Amino acid sequence: xxxxxxxxxxxxxxxxxxxxxxxxxxxxxxxxxxxxxxxxxxxxxxxxxxxxxxxxxxxxxxxxxxxxxxxxxxxxxxxxxxxxxxxxxxxxxxxxxxxxxxxxxxxxxxxxxxxxxxxxxxxxxxxxxxxxxxxxxxxxxxxxxxxxxxxxxxxxxxxxxxxxxxxxxxxxxxxxxxxxxxxxxxxxxxxxxxxxxxxxxxxxxxxxxxxxx
Amino acid sequence: xxxxxxxxxxxxxxxxxxxxxxxxxxxxxxxxxxxxxxxxxxxxxxxxxxxxxxxxxxxxxxxxxxxxxxxxxxxxxxxxxxxxxxxxxxxxxxxxxxxxxxxxxxxxxxxxxxxxxxxxxxxxxxxxxxxxxxxxxxxxxxxxxxxxxxxxxxxxxxxxxxxxxxxxxxxxxxxxxxxxxxxxxxxxxxxxxxxxxxxxxxxxxxxxxxxxxxxxxxxxxxxxxxxxxxxxxxxxxxxxxxxxxxxxxxxxxxxxxxxxxxxxxxxxxxxxxxxxxxxxxxxxxxxxxxxxxxxxxxxxxxxxxxxxxxxxxxxxxxxxxxxxxxxxxxxxxxxxxxxxxxxxxxxxxxxxxxxxxxxxxxxxxxxxxxx
Numbered sequence: 001x002x003x004x005x006x007x008x009x010x011x012x013x014x015x016x017x018x019x020x021x022x023x024x025x026x027x028x029x030x031x032x033x034x035x036x037x038x039x040x041x042x043x044x045x046x047x048x049x050x051x052x053x054x055x056x057x058x059x060x061x062x063x064x065x066x067x068x069x070x071x072x073x074x075x076x077x078x079x080x081x082x083x084x085x086x087x088x089x090x091x092x093x094x095x096x097x098x099x100x101x102x103x104x105x106x107x108x109x110x111x112x113x114x115x116x117x118x119x120x121x122x123x124x125x126x127x128x129x130x131x132x133x134x135x136x137x138x139x140x141x142x143x144x145x146x147x148x149x150x151x152x153x154x155x156x157x158x159x160x161x162x163x164x165x166x167x168x169x170x171x172x173x174x175x176x177x178x179x180x181x182x183x184x185x186x187x188x189x190x191x192x193x194x195x196x197x198x199x200x201x202x203x204x205x206x207x208x209x210x211x212x213x
Numbered sequence: 214x215x216x217x218x219x220x221x222x223x224x225x226x227x228x229x230x231x232x233x234x235x236x237x238x239x240x241x242x243x244x245x246x247x248x249x250x251x252x253x254x255x256x257x258x259x260x261x262x263x264x265x266x267x268x269x270x271x272x273x274x275x276x277x278x279x280x281x282x283x284x285x286x287x288x289x290x291x292x293x294x295x296x297x298x299x300x301x302x303x304x305x306x307x308x309x310x311x312x313x314x315x316x317x318x319x320x321x322x323x324x325x326x327x328x329x330x331x332x333x334x335x336x337x338x339x340x341x342x343x344x345x346x347x348x349x350x351x352x353x354x355x356x357x358x359x360x361x362x363x364x365x366x367x368x369x370x371x372x373x374x375x376x377x378x379x380x381x382x383x384x385x386x387x388x389x390x391x392x393x394x395x396x397x398x399x400x401x402x403x404x405x406x407x408x409x410x411x412x413x414x415x416x417x418x419x420x421x422x423x424x425x426x427x428x429x430x431x432x433x434x435x436x437x438x439x440x441x442x443x444x445x446x447x448x449x450x451x452x453x454x455x456x457x458x459x460x461x462x463x464x465x466x467x468x469x470x471x472x473x474x475x476x477x478x479x480x481x482x483x484x485x486x487x488x489x490x491x492x493x494x495x496x497x498x499x500x501x502x503x504x505x506x507x508x509x510x511x512x513x514x515x516x517x518x519x520x521x522x523x524x525x526x527x528x529x530x531x532x533x534x535x536x537x538x539x540x541x542x543x544x545x546x547x548x549x550x551x552x553x554x555x556x557x558x559x560x561x562x563x564x565x566x567x568x569x570x571x572x573x574x575x576x577x578x579x580x581x582x583x584x
Contacts, residue, residue, distance in 0.1 A: 062485030080486065082464070086393040126378075184487070185480040187390075188357040191419075 002045050002193050005067035007052035011090045015068045022200040065186035071176045076116045084198050085180040094173040098151035113143030114153040123173045141165040232351045237304040242327050245303035247288040253278040269310050281310040295504045300331040326511035333506045335447040341508045346457050349479045354518045359462035360477035364441030373404050388466045415463040422452040483518035530556040532570040538578040
């Protein structure tokens with residue numbers, strides 16, 4: 001039985017639809033009640049919904065064999081996991097944003113507000129840019145508006161929130177999408193099951209790309 | 214539960230430890246103890262060899278800066294002088310102190326391991342892989358052993374115009390088996406797609422040590438250094454017909470700053486992370502200005518799933534109850550008699566519900582006085 005941690009929310013719904021199309025459906029999960037765990041003994045999968053940012057914790061600690069996590073979480077937390085597939089879902093980007101016409105004054109450290117301090121640190125370190133990182137947990141866009149920071153590093157999907165707050169994307173840090181991740185030990189003890197599911201999902205992704213072409 | 218919490222060598226793995234030590238002894242390894250403290254300068258000079266560059270330090274009464282050791286191998290290497298033509302086989306059971314998951318706080322991590330140091334040959338390397346497999350067989354759960362040879366990857370990376378950052382990125386992507394990430398990196402940097410195809414084929418390769426050279430030759434023979442293939446030929450010949458369970462896995466990439474040849478990792482069902490890790494680490498030996506080579510591994514005792522306790526196994530065989538009317542000489546006589554018959558005895562004033570015992574001997578006033 002493969003234990004699979006699904007991220008709650010819209011992304012999780014899309015991922016489950018992909019898994020179902022790949023032959024790993026679970027009728028119990030489609031008629032939700034108050035249960036947290038759903039299994040299909042025929043296909044050998046057990047799903048559970050968890051907070052998106054907790055998926056990697058479940059997988060890294062072996063409570064789940066597989067999970068679906070955003071690349072942003074993987075880059076920020078660097079869990080020791082196998083990253084088996086890019087599912088092409090939840091596509092967005094990690095970007096630097098700031099006021100329109102922003103000009104970087106390199107004579108002083110750049111003040112950067114972000115939820116993703118590790119990603120921001122790595123990005124600016126590669127540019128040899130001295131930064132003052134300000135860790136925030138939400139409403140990141142507020143920071144440059146109130147003068148707390150010069151710029152922000154955050155996930156940008158459509159850019160609408162930025163525009164509505166008078167901010168623009170200044171640089172792209174990296175593309176983000178949902179990834180199928182696996183616990184390394186599980187890949188040794190459930191190698192066949194993991195490979196079959198990965199191959200089925202990969203085929204499903206290819207099929208969807210062809211359908212959308 | 215945090216697997217690193219509240220575990221010390223004394224508490225966590227008595228019977229397993231005895232079995233490991235017996236096994237090490239069968240292979241000619243002798244026990245070796247190192248001090249819990251080391252001079253900090255040892256680690257300051259070798260920071261890039263450590264899992265973490267954060268070390269717990271303190272100042273001794275004479276002003277010398279000491280550290281709680283974050284690594285055992287460095288201490289052993291420093292303590293054991295090189296002797297030409299000799300292999301020194303040592304085993305240890307020590308704790309290391311370094312930041313660990315999940316919160317990056319310092320922890321005490323008990324390890325049991327072996328180091329074979331000196332003028333080594335392929336037999337020593339093969340033997341250590343076998344010993345690692347035998348150690349895993351002692352664990353009370355299903356286990357698996359994966360291995361690779363860092364020379365394979367080194368050969369392929371040398372074919373690319375990759376800088377240090379590229380190399381680090383390729384290692385990271387390979388160790389997480391991220392084919393899509395490798396594909397993107399090769400595309401972005403314009404690297405030779407033939408090397409990518411070879412890496413892809415190697416990620417799909419799973420075979421025993423004895424099968425490996427032929428499989429490598431058919432997949433990537435012309436791209437690999439001849440010395441690597443020759444070493445693998447020797448090891449494969451030694452492994453021919455053995456029952457070693459080690460399987461090739463190119464994503465086993467133990468720190469290449471530390472290791473240089475065969476590397477391996479052991480997994481146990483029920484343990485989230487690897488429970489054993491090791492390989493050949495001549496690079497570290499050279500870095501310390503020493504001759505010869507070294508190979509070894511460590512078993513991470515805190516991560517080994519514990520043996521299932523026997524259901525209902527008693528804490529003591531007999532609970533002896535007594536009170537102020539019981540003559541203490543009588544209590545002593547009865548306890549000694551019970552112990553003489555091999556029974557574990559717990560004396561109590563009143564029944565202790567938290568203790569599981571097989572029998573109760575009630576010497577209190579009105580008690581029946583029989584076990």
